[in-house]
């Protein structure tokens with residue numbers, strides 16, 4: 001950074017694990033920073049590094065043209081901001097709190113009613129990744145707000161604007177988290193299987209990474225087949241997978257491992273066969289889930 005660099009002031013509301021990472025990154029990048037947190041002690045080290053600690057949320061909002069909110073949930077966001085909504089007029093609110101598209105759209109309407117520009121966001125990173133090359137953040141809502149603050153927001157991670165529907169960023173955020181939890185659930189069950197046979201999970205883990213990395217490469221083709229309703233790829237057909245899946249459940253029971261994570265996919269595979277998708281690709285399950293019939 002050069003001496004004549006002037007970074008815009010930013011306010012961060014919420015100094016949990018993620019809010020602190022956002023605040024630290026803004027400080028490192030040279031933004032004049034104001035912070036507020038319910039438990040004030042969490043701001044002490046940020047204050048020592050140059051952040052101003054606002055005594056109230058209203059004073060925090062008034063300190064900057066843009067405020068980044070990262071609180072536990074939307075209930076907390078409203079608990080903190082509703083009483084001070086008068087301070088929002090003419091400012092931009094960037095809400096990076098996890099929530100649903102409906103909550104995001106309601107918050108956008110609420111903010112507009114108080115004269116604020118609103119961006120909703122989904123952070124696709126864990127706190128140590130913020131400001132680094134692996135982090136990306138999804139935004140949707142006010143395009144003028146995104147354009148005005150893209151330089152600031154881009155410092156947290158790659159900033160992807162998904163359009164003016166304020167709910168779109170959270171839809172993508174929750175869908176990506178769904179994929180992550182599916183992977184975690186699969187790993188937890190696999191690890192329990194190996195552990196219950198007396199094998200160290202840490203020796204098994206690199207093999208999981210290798211296998212999942214190989215399988216990840218097939219996701220774009222599954223997506224294409226789904227979008228184009230192309231049922232022609234039967235290299236690993238659904239009925240074969242439903243049959244093999246029974247073994248996975250049996251070994252779990254044999255070794256005393258709970259099948260509570262694995263059973264639902266077995267049931268869905270059976271439903272796929274019953275619905276006549278057995279000869280086609282396993283990605284037919286996307287259609288079954290979507291239609292929920």
Ligand code: FVH
Nearest residue numbers: 014015016017018019038039071072076097098123125126
């Ligand atoms: N940490 C992560 O890995 C993920 C990454 C992706 C995005 N999520 C979402 O980010 C939001 C904040 O998550 P967090 O990790 O910072 O969460 P905590 O460390 O638990 O901090 C929670 C903050 O919320 C404040 N808070 C809670 N209840 C209230 C309340 N009633 N009034 C005012 N503030 C409240 C809490 O304050 P305090 O306990 O320190 O006083 C923290 O600032 C979240 O939506 C994730 O899903 C994180």
